[in-house]
Amino acid sequence: MSNANEKFQFVKIDEFASEHISAPHYSYWKSVFKQFFKSKLAIAMLIMAAVIFSISMIQPLFSNYNPMASPDISDFSIRFNRPNLTFWFGTDHWGNSLFDAVWSGARTSITIALLATSINMGLGIAVGAIWGYNKVLDKYLLEIYNVVANVPFLLVAIMLMYVLGPGFWQLIFVLCMTEWLSVAYFIRTQVMIIRDREYNLVSRTLGTNAVRMISRNILPFLTSVIVTMLSREIPSIISSESFLSFLGVGLPPQITSLGKLISIYITYYGTYPYLFWIPVAVLASISVSFYIVGQTFADASDPKTHR
Amino acid sequence: MKKYILIRILRSIFSILVVTSIAYMLIFEFVPRNRVFENDGIYAKISNRPEQLPLYVNQKYEELGYLNFSAQDEICRDTYGAATSAYTICMDTTSSLFSIAQAKYEAKGYVFTTIELSGVVYATREIPMLERLWSFFSKMVVIDNPNVIQDEAHPDLERKIYIGQNWNKTSYALMCSGCEHKYLVYFDWSFPFIHQNVVSLNFGRSLPNFYGIPTLEVLTMDQGINVLKPVTFPSGVTVDSGVLEYTCSYKSSLDSLDQTKFTDNYANCSLNKDAPSMMGTSFIFGILALIFSYLISIPLGMYMASHKGRAIDKVGMAYIVFVIAVPALAYIYLFRYIGSTFFQLPESYPSLGPNNILSYIMPTISLALPSIAGLLMWTRRYMVDQNTADYVKFARSKGLSEGQIYLKHILRNAIIPIAHGLPGAIIGAIGGAIITERIYAIPGMGKMLNDSIRVFNNNMVITLTFIFTSLAILSVLLGDLLITRIDPRISLDDKKKGKKKHVKR
DSSP states (O other): OHHHHHHOOOOOOOHHHHHOOOSOOOOHHHHHHHHHTTOHHHHHHHHHHHHHHHHHHHHHHHHOOOTTOOTTTTOGGGTTOOSOSSSTTOBOTTSOBHHHHHHHHHHHHHHHHHHHHHHHHHHHHHHHHHHHHOHHHHHHHHHHHHHHHTSOHHHHHHHHHHHHOSOHHHHHHHHHHTHHHHHHHHHHHHHHHHHTSHHHHHHHHTTOOHHHIIIIIIGGGGHHHHHHHHHHHHHHHHHHHHHHHHHTSSSOTTSOOHHHHHHHHGGGTTTOHHHHHHHHHHHHHHHHHHHHHHHHHHHHTSGGGOO | OHHHHHHHHHHHHHHHHHHHHHHHHHHHHHSOGGGGGGGOHHHHHHTTOTTTHHHHHHHHHHHHTSEEEEEHHHHHHHHHOTTOHHHHHHTSTTSHHHHHHHHHHHHTTOEEEEOTTTOOEEEEEEOOHHHHHHHHHHTTEEEOOTTOOOOTTOTTOOOEEEEEEOTTSSSEEEEEESSSBSEEEEEOSSTTSEEEOSEEEOOOBOOSTTTTSBHHHHHHSOEEEEOOEEEEOTTSOEEEEOBOGGGOBOOSSOOHHHHHHOSSSOOBOOBOEEEOOHHHHHHHHHHHHHHHHHHHHHHHHHHHHHTTTSHHHHHHHHHHHHHHHSOHHHHHHHHHHHHHHHSOOOSSHHHHOTTSTHHHHHHHHHHHHHHHHHHHHHHHHHHHHHTTSHHHHHHHHTTOOHHHIIIIIIHHHHHHHHHHHHHHHHHHHHHHHHHHHHHTTOOSHHHHHHHHHHTTOHHHHHHHHHHHHHHHHHHHHHHHHHHHHHOTTOOOOSSOOSOOOOOOO
C-alpha cells in the first residue's frame, strides 16, 4: 500500500490549463481580413481604389484646376493635343489639361458619393432598425414608403434639382432625400426576420432593452448584409450624380465632376475620342473598384465563409 | 375582394394627387418665376419697351396661374360694362368713377401699378398657393358639353348633341354643336377602335417651348412630316390634305381657305404626320424594351441555372456585376459605340428616323440593359433554389428530362414572381427612358422633361411628373391585381378566412 502511494503524487489544479478551451482561437475581424485578402482580384481592386482615391484627393490641390478659367485659351498650339508625355490625358478645346480636369472631377464625384452614401446608410440603418422593431411606426412609415417607392428615383431627383437649382449641397440633399428610405425599408425587413428568433426572445425575456437589442443583438448580425448594400450604394450614387450633372441639373459651372466632363466632351466623341472616353473610363474604374472591394468584403464579413 | 380593389384604386389616385401636389407646390414656390422668360422670343423683342413689358409679363403670369391680372380697360369694363359712357369716363384715371372701380378691386386684394411712360394702370393680385393648387386640380378634368363655347362672334351657335355621319359617310359618330370638339365619340380602325373627346385632362399651356399649345397636346400630337392624301371636305371640295377630321375643334374666325372647306366653325383640326407623338414614341420604346428584356433574361437565366458554375454562368454573372457597378452613362455610351462601330447601327434616333427599324435597335437594347441584369439575377437564383425543391426531385425521379422539368414545372411556378416583378420593370423603364432618350435624341417624353427643365417650362414639368407618377403607381396596382388572378392562393384581402398570404412589396 505505502509503496504504491509513493509511486503516485498529487497534482495541483492547474488553473491555466483548466480554463483553456480546446476550440481553435477565433477572432471575427481577423478572419474577415484573412478571408478578404485571399481574393487576388479584391486586392488589385483595393489598390486601384486607393490609388484613384489618393490621386483625386491630392492632385487637384496642386493643379488648381478651375473650370471657369482657361489660362491657355489664346495658345492654339496646345488645343486638342492627344495624350503625350507633357499632357498625360491630352488637352481639350480650350487648351486645358484633361489630366487636371479628370482628377478635379473625380474628387467631386468621389466626395459626393461618399458623403451621400454615409448619410443614406447612417440614416437608413438607424431608422430601419427602429422601424423593424416598432410595430406602430411600421404602419405609418410603410404608407410613406409605398408612395415614395412607386415614383421613379430619377424623376424625383430631376424634379428636386430643378426646384432647388444647381449646387453641391443641393445635389447631396437630393441624392439623400428619398434614397435613405429604401435603405431603411431594406433594413426593416432584415430586422423583422431576425427580431423574433430564439436568442432574441431569450434576451428580451431576460430584460434587455430595445436599444441594446438593436445595437448588440440585431445589427451585428446584419454586418454582411449592410456591407453588401454599401457596396451597391456607392456605384448607384456615382451613376445618379454623373447622370444629373450630364443633364445639366446637377452642379453649378464653378464645380466640375466626371458626369459634367462627359457631357461637355460628348461633342468630341467622334473627332477627339480620348476627351470623351478617358473621363468615362475613370468614372467606371472608380465605381467598379469600390463595388468589387465592397462585395468581397461583404462575403468575407459573413461568418459562414470563415473556415 | 371588390372592396379591396376599390380601396387600392382610391389609394393609388390619392398617391398620384399627393405626388403631383408636392411637385406643383415646390415648382411654383421655389423656381424663380421670371426664369420662364429666359428663352421667350416675344419677351426678348419687347424687353426694351417699358410701356408694354409689364403688361406682357403679368399676362403670362396670369396664364401660368401665379396671379390675377387686370389691365385698366378690363377693370372699367368689368365695373361699368363695355361701350358705356361710364366706361369712357373710367378710362381717365383721375376720374371719380375710376376711383370707385379701384376701391372695389383693392377690396378684393388687388394692387394697382401705374406704368410711368404711358400712364396706363393695371392691377394684380397674388394668388395664394392653396388657391392655386385648388384651381389647378379643379381645372384638370375637362368635360366637353354643348355649353363650352361662349363666343361673342357667334352668339346664336346651335347647342345640341346628335348622332351624325363622318365626312365620307362611312361611319356614325356621336357629334356635338357648341362643344369644344365636333366628334364626342367615334369609331375607326385604329386601336382601341372606340375613341372619345368628352373627357380630357388640362394641365395648362406649354411655355416657352411649344409656345402656347396645351401641354398634353404637345405630348400627344403626331410629329414629323405631314402625310397628305385626298380628303373630301364638308363643303364638297376634295383636296390633298393631312387633316384628321375627328380631331376638329372650334375655331372662332375662319380664314378664306377654311371657308372653302368647312361648313361650320369646327375647322381647327390636327394634321396627320408620319412620326408618332412623344407619348407614343416613349411607349413604343418602353414596351419594346420590356418585351426584349423578358425574352432575353428568362431563357438565359434558366440556362445559367442549369449550367451553374460553367462558362455561360460566369459570363452572365460578370454582366450583372458590370451593370450594377458601371454607371449607366458609361455603359450606354459603350454599347452605343459597339453598335455603331461593329454593326453599323445609327448613333441617334433621328438619323434614320422613326420609320426605319434600325433606329429602334440600340435604344431598346440600352433601355433593357439594366432590367435584363435584374431579371437575370432573379431568374437564375429562383431556378437554382427550386432545383432542390421536393416537386422537382419528384419530377426528376419520375424520369423527366431536365428540359421538361425547367419548362413545365419550375417555369410555371416562376410566373407569379415574374408578374410581380413587372411593375418594378416598368418603373425602371421610366427612369431609364430619361437617360436613353437624351443620349439617342429620341423625341419622347423623357427628352421633353429634360428640354422643359432647361427652358423652365413649369407646366410641362408638372404634366410629365403627373404622367410618369401615374404610370408607375398604376403599374404597381395592376401588378398586384395580376398576381391574384394568376395565383388563387394569394389573397390581398385581409378579411378572407383560411389561408392568408400577404404579398410584401
